[in-house]
Amino acid sequence: MTDRAQALREAGRDIISLSVGEPDFSTPAHVVEATKQALDDGLTRYTPVTGMQKLKEAAARHYRRDLGIEADPARILVTVGGKQAIFEALAATVSEGDEVIVPCPWWVSYPQIVRYAGGTVVPLITHAQHKFRFDPGDLEAVITPRTKWLLLNSPGNPTGAVYPREMLLGIADILRRHPQMMVLSDDIYAPLIYSEEQHQTLAALCPDLATRICTISGVSKSHAMTGFRIGVVTGPDWLIEAMGRLQSNSTGNACSIAQAGAIAAFNGPQGFLTEWRQQFRQRRDNVVAAINMIPGLSTPRPDGAFYCFIDATPLMERFGDDQSLCLHLLEHGVAVVAASAFGGKNGFRISFAADVSVLDEALHRIAKALA
Structure with a gap:
């Protein structure tokens, strides 16, 4: 279109x-200036594949401040946009016949990435009259022994749906009954909520499930930096390591000067x-x-x-x-x-x-x- x-x-x-x-x-002007300064300083070479240490530290600050997640910089991967993080997480874990539950309507790339990895998309239909939220019981009804992931996107694209605390806690109870499942939590729109509700995310609400949750964030939507192509992701050690190996053999590091801009975005004023x-x-x-x-x-x-x-x-x-x-x-x-x-x-x-x-x-x- x-x-x-x-x-x-x-x-x-x-x-x-x-x-x-x-x-x-x-x-924001301070982001633009930091990016210009990176060019002037000659930051035009390869960085570590998984991202600059200063950006990982800034991202850890963002996860703690904005999402309530205590993320170790060592468990953060810097990707070429949030989309690459989603791709790597699923490509590293989904095999032929594995099932991935995706609330529908969904962001266009979710089902395509699942299918590319050989997985089967299991739609979880939501409706406008329920503000495009789903009942945890409806989730449990579509879980099978082959279920590998549940994808969550709140606030969501294309519906703007926001998942409240009570709903996420209900999802957590189901996850505890189905230990084979992991959750990919796409929180890229987290700073853009317009109700009185505070943003809620599963890894912050349920630390006991943290080893089964992959949380994706970035600066594209919150700081009007879509063209910078910087995403960040945190999750269990084994998953972040596997995603980093994929990245090493595909794109390598994200753009060096874009990483400098992202450091300024996370560390700078948020007002x-x-x-x-x-x-x-x-x-x-x-x-x-x-x-x-x-x-x-x-x-x-x-x-x-x-x-x-x-x-x-x-x-x-x-x-x-x-x-x-x-x-x-x-x-x-x-x-x-x-x-x-x-x-x-x-x-x-x-x-x-x-x-x-x-x-x-x-x-x-x-x-x-x-x-």
């Missing part, structure tokens, strides 16, 4: 893209996030209100991240499927992503990581296109 939107722009069309999942804010959250919250409220006023569309109010997952079931008789609906919206100047790309159906995802005036115009175009 992004490629098609770009092609239309190059042909002279006015296209608003709400399809890309990245903040529209500028990277700007208060303003960013306030702006995202206002955008979210505007988008939710406008979408729910358009006949045929509805969406719950997401508690985190910067996406709305929109149901358009009443329009399917008219359009046939969500891909056709999204192409129709694109012809009217707005790029969105079909729900089917995320394992859903009959709807689409929009990112509200755009200026209020841009969002207002996009919503006006959507309403006009469907009138």
Whole structure:
């Protein structure tokens, strides 16, 4: 969809893209300056494959301060974005026939990585009326002796779902009954929560399960550093070592100057996030209100991240499927992503990581296109 939107722009069309999942804010100035300084200082050589020690220490500070996890720098791996960490964790552990439970709707790469590793994706269906959360009992119903992983993403892409403490504790009780399972906790959107709830993550709530949990974080979403491609991951010693071996024989180290920027991001001031959250919250409220006023569309109010997952079931008789609906919206100047790309159906995802005036115009175009 992004490629098609770009092609239309190059042909002279006015296209608003709400399809890309990245903040529209500028990277904080202190991060940019630290990256420039790294270039001036000649930090342009190989670093250790698993990441610079200063970045591992900064990441440990981040895990403790922002996620409540006591992470030893020796058990932290620096990756080329959070996606590489997910890939390495699953590639290192999943064999043919192993099952991986993934709450659905899901981020597009989760099932593809599982299948690449030879695993079987087991969808755990969630619903808008439950704020895209699942009951721990529904989880236990799909566990088998071949279950290897449960993937958690809170706040989540594409739904903005946030998992509360009580839900995670219920999941933990089930994990204790099924010792063959591990949990991959993707916390990349942790700083972007808009409710009164504090971010909760399984490794912090249940230290007794820490040897079975892999927690992924980074700076892409929280510090508007998507292009830096820096992720960090912590977990049990054996897993981090195995992931590091894979990385050694694939990409090697993450970009040296990007690592310098990430050190500044983790160690530097975090106060700007208060303003960013306030702006995202206002955008979210505007988008939710406008979408729910358009006949045929509805969406719950997401508690985190910067996406709305929109149901358009009443329009399917008219359009046939969500891909056709999204192409129709694109012809009217707005790029969105079909729900089917995320394992859903009959709807689409929009990112509200755009200026209020841009969002207002996009919503006006959507309403006009469907009138």
